[in-house]
Amino acid sequence: MRRIVQMGTLALAAALVLTGCGAGTSGDSDAGADTPRELVLGNNGDVLSWDPGEMKEGAIISYAEAVYDPLLRKTADGEIEPNLATEFTYNDDLTELTLTLKEGVSFTDGTPFDAEAVVANVAARKAGTGSASEAAKSIENVVVQDDYTVVLDLVAPNPGLLAALATYLGFMASPAALEAGTIGTDPVGSGPYVYDAANSEAAASYAFERNEDYWNAEAYPFDTVVIKPLTDFTARFNALTTGQIQFMYGTPDMVDQAEAEGLTVQTVPGEWQGIILQDRAGTLSPALGEVEVRQAINYALDRETILETYYNGFGQVSTQTFNPASQAWVEALNEEYPYDPEKAKELLADAGYPDGFEIPISYSEGFMTPLVPIVQQYLAEVGITMTPVPINGFANGGLETLKGQPAFMLSFSTNIPAWTDVLNKLTPTSLWNNFKYTDPTVEALLAEIPLTQGDEQTELYQELNTHLVEDAWFAPIVLQQNVYLSSDDIAVTMQQAQLIPSLRFFAPAD
Template sequence: MKFGPKSSALAIFAAAAIALTACGGGTSAGGGGGSAAATTLTLGSVSDLKTFDPTDAHIGHTMPFYQAAYDTLIRRAPDGKLDPMLATEWSYNKDHTVLTLKLRTGVTFSDGTKFDAAAAKANLDHFKEAQGTDAYQAASIKSVAVVDPSTISITLGAPDPAFTYYLTQALGLVASPKAIGTPGIKTDPDGSGPYVYDAKSSVKGSQYVFTKRSGYWDKDLQKFDKITIKYLVDLTARTNALVSGQVDAALLDPKTGKQAEGAGMVAHKSQVDWQGILLYDRTGKINPALANVKVRQAMNYAFDRKTILAQQYLNEGTVTNQVFGPESGAYVPALDNSYPYDPAKAKALLAEAGYPNGFTLKIPTVAGFDAINAVFKQQLSDVGIKLQTESIPDANYVADMAGGKYAAATFQLYQGEPWVAINQMISTTALYNPFKSQDPEMTALIKAVQNGGEQSGELAKKVNEYVTKNAWFIPMFRLNQMYYSNKKIDVQPELQQAVPSIYNYAPAK
């Protein structure tokens, strides 16, 4: 099975993450267009950059920071197809345990070092060893071998239906071998990407500036002379920045979206994520109550999802009780009726579980989740559960959740292809399964999906049914992502991504 230009890989996968959410010059003085083609692009980001080290990269909102400075081995096109980037073609052996990649020649890193098979291997090996934010993407790698200067082979411990997709994400980012593992790469990226980081014009925690790299191998990807990404944690500030022309595109919400539309901004809507509460501590290590399935089920019955969606998101979304979306292949329509709003039943289940007076649950919060967490707190208090919120820095949110510091957390996750979703939130190597919840039944279900080939989506329905019945999560809604841009730029939305990849922007024609 071989893949090359304009070909699709094993499946089309997803990306997205948290809808959380400082200002300078954009491409125009306002949002309404203009005759001259834009030469700069300024984006408003809902998430700040942790570091420029690829091992700190995380699928979703921070990927554009990395895509500006680094190439990936494979590039994901707007329609979800997998296209060549540093790898020009790739193929699996018969049992899908060895992936061979033919690499592009004539590519250099920003420090002048040549890209070759040894560099590709060094990055993959380091990513696996470093155990960074998205380490799960390398979990199936057994070994990486240099076949010749422009070819590598990756041996997997078992088939991984999502592996080529991961090579478009954090795992696929390639840095100079001279920079890998050094302190310097955290503040100064050293990649082969279309842009280079302008540290003098950048301010950590505020704005990150990139300028077009001279001699880049694919000039078609360099559509602007300069790209600036501004971290705008405050939703109002982000909306004002877009409307005033200080940024060219940003993710808003249903309420601020109306303001943007009134100012002539262009809307790009898609249902990418599900939002809700992830109940991590299903073994009761931090919070014993969560080890009881009746407690987790009670929490699911405690929420009036329809009212919350209407009041908080102006009905821009769909109520759900499951974490797999309609396009995933693992969606089961009947599961969306699993937990209708029933506070009386929630109280009864809590009593049966030995918590007639409820219990206290502490979760982290950041600015982007403060409002919805206040609603969740009220709804849970109605059935006797006290929700305590602890404010933490946005940049620490994912790491603290993945590190098992909290028993539960409010979050948004994309509704990807089954194997991607399983390995992000369900398997024992999943980033969002920090307490490694598992049992023999789930292990068997996951193994069936892994080896299911074209039937993997159908087999994943059993995984969906299991986690829904056992209330591993509290899904609330499949939200419409409200991404807006001005008329000075053209934007191609990316399938199943909340924000487009950096390659998907161009000056308006």
């Protein structure tokens, strides 16, 4: 029986999460009400550091959410709501954000959560190199008004700040652990679970026991959580079908077999996949410094055919890198680069490359491996010789390897608000803009967008998106439907604009 569930039917699953109804453990639906419940997740990657200031955006968020509670949190549809900060209010010019903090919360080492804890965590994020660092730079000072009230004094308005405070910037770690310098290896938070090092094995399995003092325990019905890093898709799928895990991020080609195995298949619009053409100034690859060359790469890709064959139709062709539900999305932009190899050849000739050129394009093994020869073939047909450069997983230095590559293929998240994508990929200090490239149009728009709201801000975002597409900063192929597979003994609420649903959106199926 076909059991594909898409975003929309959130109420029932959310109710399950909030009530924690039912009683059984994984694979034991007849167990009594006092039987401990366990959730076992298969994860795309390993956790390299427990320091939220060093964590990179993506599947790693599951590890963080187990032990750290954020100041704010995201609903399933991407809205921001209170959490450790019970109230949040901007001043009129959006340069000060006042947070009222929850009282009576302590970290698991006994350190109290209060205004000074927020000060320590923001300082640590500003000093970090992870996904939180870019948003943290917009905070000039944290002013303590009293024990449970802080004001974030901003350098300039930051449209992505609230979303950042709901993830890595907002994850609160023990100030004592931060000061001791042990947070990277020994996580201490105030979250729903406590890391169980004795029953964990690095790179294989990480166990978490319930935090008995957690203030919102009813939102997390499982007594224990186990996260297993399984970077190989086949190994992860085999683990799911044999009952070793209960949930995984999958691929479209797994859907038919998953249905045959009786697994639940759910989808949500998610990541774009394609090429980041980061050497836009032509520093290492002079050809990429020509806009006609970057446009030619876009015309060379037959997105419709790739979508139907490689992605089995799970997604939509896309020339843009923003989330469809964000302010920046412009539907008409997806018509900008129809498949036209002759047009691509003309553009290459106009740019001074009538015979094409050679370029190394790196890629992260796993996600991208099957897509690489497809892209390589399309580029070869217009005269571009692509040399694939496989990189190690991020756990083994792969991220550092990407920094020196003129172009690379990865799977990239799309976010709400759109400013999160701006901070991730478009500023000179963005994690995915290692050549620090910008141009006058982007500079001007990035300066103006934070100063606006509503329709005016939407118009500026769309102007930015249009410029990026026309100037071919990227060569996206599809915005894929993220595929999630789970066993029938758990219920999972899909979450908009987050690679892996938050732990509070998992519940026993009964």
